Amino acid sequence: MARMTLGNLYGDHLREVMSRADRALAACGYDGLIIGSGSPRYFYLDDSTYPFRPNPRYRAWLPDASPDCFVVYRPGERPRLVFHQPDDYWYLPPALPQGYWVGSFELVVVRSPLELRQHMGTGGRWAVLAEPGPVTEGLGDHDPATLAGMLDYVRAIKTPYELECMALATTAGVRAHRAAEAGFRAGASEYEIHLAYCRAAGAREEELPYNNIIAFDTHAAVLHYQVLDRQRPAGVKSFLIDAGAQHAGYACDITRTYAAAPGAFQDLITALDAAQQALADRVRPGVDYREIHLEAHRAVASILVSQGLVSGSAEAAFETGLTSVFFPHGIGHLLGLMVHDAAGFMAGPGGGVLPKPEGHPYLRLTRTLEPGFAVTIEPGIYFIESLLAQARAEPRGRAIDWPRVEALKPWGGIRIEDNVVAQAGSPRNLTREGFAAAA
Ligand SMILES: [Mn+2]
DSSP: OOOOOHHHHHHHHHHHHHHHHHHHHHHHTOSEEEEEOOOOOBOTTOSSBOOOOOOHHHHTTOSOOOTTOEEEEOTTSOOEEEEEOOOOSSSOOOOOOOSTTGGGSEEEEESSGGGGGGGSOSOOOEEEESOOSTTTTTSSEESOHHHHHHHHHHTTBOOHHHHHHHHHHHHHHHHHHHHHHHHHHHTOOHHHHHHHHHHHHTOOGGGSSSOOEEEEGGGGGSTTOOOOOSSOOTTOOEEEEEEEEEETTEEEEEEEEEESSSSHHHHHHHHHHHHHHHHHTTOOTTOBHHHHHHHHHHHHHHHHHHTTSBOSOHHHHHHTTTHHHHOOSOSOOBOSSSSSOSOTTBSSTTOOBOOOOTTOTTOOOOSBOOTTBEEEEOOEEEOOHHHHHHHHTSGGGGGBOHHHHHHHGGGOEEEOBEEEEOOSSSOEEHHHHHHHHHO
């Protein structure tokens, strides 16, 4: 099937977003909805701002990313975009919106966001999805929990437009991952790889969906390693990169791990990659994501045993929680406008919490998958000094082959992460699809 363009898909997307809003507004007794894009924030004692990141609830409606703009919506009416274009010579004002989506809105250009109140139409009860501030003060209820929860809950189900945005983000991310691997093979430093990544993704740092994790050797044992070393140490053994890209606000979130040479660490990568593919194949409607997480622990257990890191049975390694020493994070999360997308624990549109499995505090998604859910599948195996030291002091640690673990510690760890969509039939793996298309 030929891929549809965003312009072909956006109309249906916006209709879906509007009907979701209609249902939530009716259920919560509101006449209309105001959604703010957000405002830039200043550094403490300074007159420059943090990188601006638009409100994801705003971006669910449109790809625009300008600050201090508002979507004003009343069921049955065309949504209005109150677009802030200041008269400013210190900064370049945002250009008037253009593109496939603009015609879906009634565009109102204002010089001050305070003019918003003149463009809300007749009265009624309003819900305001925006940070409180002078512009929206007194206009309605800010972020009412039930309504916001209902909207966040359904956002887990991506429209075809959203999936196409994520596929385009993946294209950029894969291109950048390829450049990063080439940099690693050519002897670049972490910092140089980061620059090569941004250039290949066509992104400034602040346009990336999250901070790049670019880690050599033992740095890979730090789950969110944030330093970019300017010097490349001699004899680098391994390279873990967790880095994404975005399109119209939608993220990809990709991790790959490379060994500099064949050997036990590469064998571990190969084994984890096979397990990761089997887990990705479990992303299907009706599957409880917590089950995939527990299956990941069983898979890690059998790898630890088969690779000689743990003695005894894989079942015992799973039952005693030994796998958490090597795999101490969740198998993944919802993905979309936020890298860790909203409402991962909600029991239903009206609220309630689906608990994490006991002993697994870092899992970020506990819902049952539905068609259109986009999730990550990212198992890992790491040699983390503090967790190993703990295990060494406990009876369960006796099953660990310590000389073998010590020998592999300099390689840091492995994570392999794909973005996978649940649908009828086999899952759609956006990441493998992206790498295959770039081959
Ligand atoms: Mn992730």
